[in-house]
Amino acid sequence: MTLTEKILARAAGKARVQAGENVWVRADILMTHDVCGPGTIGVFKREFGPNARVWDPNRIVIIPDHYIFTADSRSNRNVDILREFVKEQGIRYFYDVIDDPNGHWVFDPTRGPLKRQYGSRYAGVCHTALPQKGHTRPGEILFGTDSHTCMAGAFNEFATGIGNTDAGFVMGTGKLLLKVPETMHFRLEGRLQPGVMAKDVILHIIGEIGFDGATYRAMQFDGEGARGLSMDDRMTIANMAIEAGAKNGIFEFDEKTREYVEYRTRLNGTQTTYEPVERDRDEKFIYELVVDLSKLEPIVACHPDPAQRRLAKELGHIRLDRAYVGSCTGGKTSDFLAFAQVLRGRRVSIDTFGVPATPEIVQELQTTDWDGQSVWGILVEAGVQMTENASCAACLGGPVDTFGRLNTPMKCISATNRNFPGRMGHRESQVFLASPMTVAASAITGRITDPREFLS
Secondary structure, three states: OOHHHHHHHHHHOOOOOOOOOEEEEEOOEEEEOOOOHHHHHHHHHHHHOOOOOOOOOOOEEEOOOOOOOOOOHHHHHHHHHHHHHHHHHOOOEEOOOOOOOOOOOOOOHHHOOOOOOOOOOOOOOHHHHHHHOOOOOOOOEEEEOOHHHHHHHHHOOEEEEOOHHHHHHHHHHOEEEEEOOEEEEEEEEOOOOOOOOHHHHHHHHHHHHOOOOOOOEEEEEEOHHHHOOOHHHHHHHHHHHHHHOOOEEEEOOOHHHHHHHHHHHHHHOOOOOOOOOOOOOOOOOOEEEEEEHHHOOOEEEOOOOOOOEEEHHHOOOOEOOEEEEEHHHHOOHHHHHHHHHHHOOOOOOOEEEEEOOOHHHHHHHHHOEEOOEEHHHHHHHOOOEEOOOOOOHHHHOOOOOOOOOEOOOOEEEEOOOOOOOOOOEOOOOEEEEOOHHHHHHHHHHOEOOOHHHHOO
């Protein structure tokens, strides 16, 4: 069996499963957030009754993160709905925006978008916060009401996005009926060269197979090249499996996985036991592709979908209006360090926005010292508008006052994960997806630029 099949077989209580088989699986974690959480709660109460109890209050994780730092009253109210449900059900893992369990969330626009407006438990972007808070464990099943839940596949688990109806059912029963997906095999070899990042790897792969090339399939990443990647790199690649239509993406378990998971679970007091899955000799794949990481170059996905792959060096004629670094895909500490590596000692020439994925990342950037100056300070000095309010921000568009949102037709180069029309705001805008390094180089020149032009 493949890695995905082995996890699903275990969760179904079966010795074996095969692609195409329908099986009932037990959930280990259900995650929801402020956009889909109220709808999921509504389905749960409608189907199980107004006084029903969730299947396990210790296995539900609720992380408000999408439409948070906005004066939109309905968005603010969504967070309050989550808080009320958490109190009613006794849910343990709720990463609230405010500290007062009886309070109400209201964003204050008069304080501006840059300075912190959240409490001590706020966790930021759900997909980045889940591993940071110790909720991603090898061999487990993670369901989330968000398509990019597949990012947790970096940790050798089956992680996939589901809709509100399915999530309401899981909330009440802890189970879900799934069709076992076929598995596509991506063997990574070699090592990334300077100026090339994990984002370039997944954009290359999506360019090879198409934005629908993995529809309802598992994407398995392994090989020496995969083992050489950091956990942040693996998260970036697994995150965008959905951009090829995949049901999930998954990596092998290794020492890097173990170190990360064991540190995070101990740090946060979450469950420390887990059982990873390893590769079998009799794996059956529907497709195979070998990717030599050492031969990749900086890549850009052009409007209007992530499969529109071009080399960055071929697109210097495209003038830009905005640059953006952030989201679950491009807002991790390592993403900002790469961003700062290119920008250090230089200035951006277009509006450039930086949105760290979590408060922890904000702190790391503000306390990491490069020759007497914080990385945060280096970015601000370069002209980047950096906000302490970690969230999804403009990645999903959001209300018109969302930080970094494209409110007029413009061309934006972004380290986010999706670029269909209207994704980051205005429907007539064009979003070009790229690595944080490519975004940095392009922000300096005002046109799409290969970051290797700025690396010594």
